[in-house]
Amino acid sequence: MAGHDAQMLKGVLSMLLLQVLRDREDYGYSVVVRLQDSGVTDLGEGTVYPALSRLESSGLLTARLVPSASGPARKYYTITAAGLAELGRSVGAWRSLVDAVDGVIPERSRDRSR
Amino acid sequence: MNLIERIRLERAVQSYSWWLDLRGASGRRRRGMRRELRANLFEATSGTSAREAVRRLGSLRVMAAEAVPVERARPRWNSGLQVAVAALMTTLLVEVLAALAWLDGAMTAAPERAVTGPMTLFPGSSLAYEPEGAGFSLLFEPGWLCLAVGLVAFVGVARPWRVVRARTRKDRGPVPA
Numbered sequence: 412m413a414g415h416d417a418q419m420l421k422g423v424l425s426m427l428l429l430q431v432l433r434d435r436e437d438y439g440y441s442v443v444v445r446l447q448d449s450g451v452t453d454l455g456e457g458t459v460y461p462a463l464s465r466l467e468s469s470g471l472l473t474a475r476l477v478p479s480a481s482g483p484a485r486k487y488y489t490i491t492a493a494g495l496a497e498l499g500r501s502v503g504a505w506r507s508l509v510d511a512v513d514g515v516i517p518e519r520s521r522d523r524s525r
Numbered sequence: 526m527n528l529i530e531r532i533r534l535e536r537a538v539q540s541y542s543w544w545l546d547l548r549g550a551s552g553r554r555r556r557g558m559r560r561e562l563r564a565n566l567f568e569a570t571s572g573t574s575a576r577e578a579v580r581r582l583g584s585l586r587v588m589a590a591e592a593v594p595v596e597r598a599r600p601r602w603n604s605g606l607q608v609a610v611a612a613l614m615t616t617l618l619v620e621v622l623a624a625l626a627w628l629d630g631a632m633t634a635a636p637e638r639a640v641t642g643p644m645t646l647f648p649g650s651s652l653a654y655e656p657e658g659a660g661f662s663l664l665f666e667p668g669w670l671c672l673a674v675g676l677v678a679f680v681g682v683a684r685p686w687r688v689v690r691a692r693t694r695k696d697r698g699p700v701p702a
Contacts, residue, residue, distance in 0.1 A: 439561060440568040457583035460565065461592035464558065476560075482567035483560065 415453045424462050425471075426505060427451065429490055429498040432472060438485040439463055463488055471497050526567075530575035534566045537579045544589030546604045558592065605683025613675030620647055620667045627652050628663060643668075 471494035649668025
């Protein structure tokens with residue numbers, strides 16, 4: 412699979428993290444693994460961990476420490492009501508952008524790029 | 526996980542904390558972020574080596590900048606203290622080396638009486654060499670330069686005036702939109 416555009420990924424990083432954490436609460440490393448398993452292989456730990464901190468600071472996520480049998484306590488993140496609202500807004504904006512871009516790019520060149 | 530790997534992880538965690546401090550993150554926040562990074566790195570090393578886990582973080586400076594994007598105007602006491610101690614020790618070491626060179630010169634000259642004098646470039650320092658039978662006595666006072674260098678380094682890095690600025694801002698209240 413071709414690598415994803417880093418700048419584009421950064422633009423949708425918050426949306427991806429909120430979406431992943433909407434499904435279930437999770438901790439940093441596990442979020443990275445889940446994103447990579449979903450095909451977003453270009454997002455590394457160095458990008459995801461600070462983004463989680465920022466989302467927590469802005470009130471879109473809350474966190475709690477959970478003791479781990481295999482090592483230090485893990486910090487589990489949960490999406491907040493504000494996070495859910497932001498996720499809904501950003502998914503809507505993303506879909507609208509994709510539709511607009513698809514309207515500009517001819518279907519044939521889209522097929523060729525696959 | 527062996528000791529070397531633990532040291533490697535801890536070095537990355539402390540380096541991250543250092544950069545966070547420079548970004549203005551509070552001590553409490555840094556502690557939390559250190560604990561989180563440590564746990565994540567610990568988890569990552571279950572599937573790979575500590576070296577690889579740290580490498581995958583990328584630049585810790587960039588990571589800290591992204592975690593604390595807006596620099597808060599707070600003093601950086603820890604970083605200031607660390608840099609001040611390093612600057613003070615370095616200046617002191619240079620003074621000791623200069624004193625040894627001065628002593629070497631004094632011994633080569635083999636004076637019959639006590640010799641005293643300051644070290645060039647180190648104001649306030651003084652050295653006294655006195656031959657005593659087969660041996661000698663040496664009095665070394667490093668002066669105030671090393672303390673001044675340490676203090677300047679501390680003030681330059683810690684930026685203590687931010688306490689005053691933060692208080693002034695607090696007194697003024699929120700800025701109207």
